[in-house]
Amino acid sequence: MPNKQSAERIFTLFLLFFIFENNGQHFSKKEMAPKVERIEAVEPTELGEGPHWDEETQSLYFVDIFGKSIHKYVPSTNKHTSAVIDGDAVSLIIPVKGEKDKFLISIGRELAIVTWNGESGKVSETKKIYEVDDRPEISDNRFNDGKCDPSGRLWAGTMGGEPVNGQVKLEKGSLFSFRNNKITTHLTKIGISNGLAWNENLKKMYYIDTIAGSVNEYDFDIENGTIANGKPIFTLAKNGIVGGADGMAIDTDGNLWVAVFNGYRVIKIDPRKADTLLDSIQIPSKQVTSVAFGGPNLDELYVTSAKFTIDGEELPPPEHGGTYRVTGIKAKGYPGVRVKFQIKNVDMSKFNFVSISEPLDVGTRIHWNEEEQSVYYVDVPNSMVYKYNVNTKQTTKAKVGTEPLAFMFPVEGSNTRFVAGLGRKFVFVEWDGKSSSVSEVETIAEIETEGMFRQNRLNGAKVDPFGRLWAGTMGPADKDGNTIPNRGSLYCLRKGVLTKHICNIGISNGLAWNTKQNKMYFVDTLSSVVFQFDISDSGEISNRTEVFNFERNNIRGLPDGLTIDTDGNLWICAIHGSTIVKFNPENGEVLDTIVFPTTQPTSVTFGGNNLDQLFATTARIEVKGKIPPDPAGKTYLISNTGCSGYRGDKYKP
Structure with missing residues (x-):
């Protein structure tokens, strides 16, 4: 017969086994992985970018930069429409607050207001409102990423010319904000201006210059629209991540979701703890460009990608250049903010x-x-x-x-x-x-x-x-x-x-x-x-x-x-x-x-x-x-x- 000590040991092991089997089943089974699906209704883009979830219309807007086109996808009907823009590369699209069928877009180094019903293959009106980087030595710059802060102020940045795909002229770009007929330059000597996000209490702004290889944090003053004290909070190379940080979104828990260009993935990081990688989601496209939360509950992640040739490497569609929806991410985000278009004392139609x-x-x-x-x-x-x-x-x-x-x-x-x-x-x-x-x-x-x-x-x-x-x-x-x-x-x-x-x-x-x-x-x-x-x-x-x-x-x-x-x-x-x-x-x-x-x-x-x-x-x-x-x-x-x-x-x- 076992002695008292042996009996206690056997009882303890039995109890732990019982708890493990009945109450701790999550320890033995993996959580459900996020589901990544390509939206087949959306044809592959050459350089998909700038996803914006519009809560009012329950629609996803985005652009094809090299395709010079703006796009709309309505999940409830699975309908995709697009319109080609005359002129230069188009890198962002944001609906104008209080204006039906009006959108702020970029065309090369210019910002313009277009009128588009979301159905036609062409816009009905284009009115240019700003031009940046107009010095001759940077005239081949173009806008890249842009987004509105929660007050409706537009932040958008530029990148240097790209005479050959993947060979961007360095330190030629800048980061600007736009409000009340004022253009404010916040950062210069930018390589490729990219992702933007703001935390819940609006005290921090997060920003990505892809060439720098990091996600940076700035103190943010939303009333005056200023940033200060920039510092890196996540460096891709330190965390063994191949590729460049691109577009970005923030969830309601304060974590950042970052697209990794040339990295086949979206990463989730905690910006409050330096170099803290929380998760990584594999995407079937190499050139992942940007992300946005969307869906009726804002618990879906929409992901854009590209398929343009760099160094002779051709990326075949439809996976490369596809637009993706990721579900089961166990996080919620924020809808896109419409731009408050207020050019002081200027009525675009009066002249x-x-x-x-x-x-x-x-x-x-x-x-x-x-x-x-x-x-x-x-x-x-x-x-x-x-x-x-x-x-x-x-x-x-x-x-x-x-x-x-x-x-x-x-x-x-x-x-x-x-x-x-x-x-x-x-x-x-x-x-x-x-x-x-x-x-x-x-x-x-x-x-x-x-x-x-x-x-x-x-x-x-x-x-x-x-x-x-x-x-x-x-x-x-x-x-x-x-x-x-x-x-x-x-x-x-x-x-x-x-x-x-x-x-x-x-x-x-x-x-x-x-x-x-x-x-x-x-x-x-x-x-x-x-x-x-x-x-x-x-x-x-x-x-x-x-x-x-x-x-x-x-x-x-x-x-x-x-x-x-x-x-x-x-x-x-x-x-x-x-x-x-x-x-x-x-x-x-x-x-x-x-x-x-x-x-x-x-x-x-x-x-x-x-x-x-x-x-x-x-x-x-x-x-x-x-x-x-x-x-x-x-x-x-x-x-x-x-x-x-x-x-x-x-x-x-």
Whole structure:
């Protein structure tokens, strides 16, 4: 017989066996693995990205970046629709809050609002609203990932050009936020801007730069839309994970779900504990790009993927490039946040554009001639002058010379005499406004005739209310195509006498005078600033001050042509920024913005019977080997401005 001690041992073993078998069965059986299924109704994408679960419509929106298309999938009906977008790569789609069938999308480096019924193969309307990374050296950048924070503020980032698949130009991208007509740059030198997420108490933002190889955490201020104190909280290489972190979502437990590009997986991590990997879900596609929670209970994970060739490796569909639904994940997430589209004081539909010219290479220096009810403007490199009559809607043009024609304004007392700038020369021109060539060109003065200044040319110009011609110069381009700074000057031609007023100008451009005629406004394009001068009756200028700074006001592009309305507000063209910005020079407040259908507005003036219409020129200057597509270079009549301006002044010889 067993002794007492042996009996107790046998009883204990029996009890443990009983508990294990009856109450602890979960120890002996594996939990159900998540179920991964490819959505067969969705055809494989070349580069699927940006999944957004829209709770209102119970639909999944996403894009095919290389396919330049936006997509919609409705799980309840298993219906998939898509629309192709004209233009560049499309990397995000987000519904606009309170607007039926309106979506914010990206097209290359631009953000646009499209109208789409979710059924048609084409959108019915596309209106561009922003452009970023407009400097020539990064003009091949494009938007990549983007998402709205819980307040509806858009965060979106760019990546460098990718001349060969998989070979991205490094440290060329940035991370931006967009709200109330303001673009804020938060991070620069980004490789590939990707996943975004915010924690439940909105104190932390998580962000991925794929090239960095980590998921980073930032302190987040949702009221002001700022981030600070970035640090890595999960590094893929440290955890033995092959591939790059891509898109990302957060669940209601505060854990992050991260797509691993070139890794065949989605990983689940705890951002509150450094380098804590909680789970890994295998996906049948190598190039997993992004994730979003969805479904009626927000307990399904939708996964996008790609199948584009890198280093000669072809990835066959349908698994590669497929869109997946993962169920049984034992987690819930949040729906996508609709963008609160609030461009301050801008009604996208209120400005009416009518094209009045053929495309010009560099249309500029537009001038309203009240007596003739016509506008004059020039095409600089082709040395052409144009005249458009608003009553007859007829355009005439003439060749003026062989050098660049910077400007051409009427001379008082004559219907056929003009003052113009040809190369470095001030000249008088005779033209009847009808013939295809001018009848006479007479030199008044030639400037900057010595040394390196011989490569300069005249550029911005305008006649002031006293009949004086103000005109400035700019330097030549360097080997990279950038204008050499500090080579230009500003001159005044008064009754045939030429006076130099300012030196060391980058690109002399817009000019305007206030109603009292005691202030002059001047633009040096390379400085990104509009300056104000005191001006005397005799034409002496002094006390230069800065009244508007493009960079400080987050205005994209560079300042160019300028005009003033009868309320004293200035209207300035943002070349490479797609806008004309109206602002108050007394306090620098932005009052209105006109968004153009092309990127390079150059000059603007008031005109029409009541001087309440704007006439604006644009250009199609080549940037990084690319000429902007149509309608670049056209001249526009813009109505519904809500104000009026002044007629163009004539030169008094």
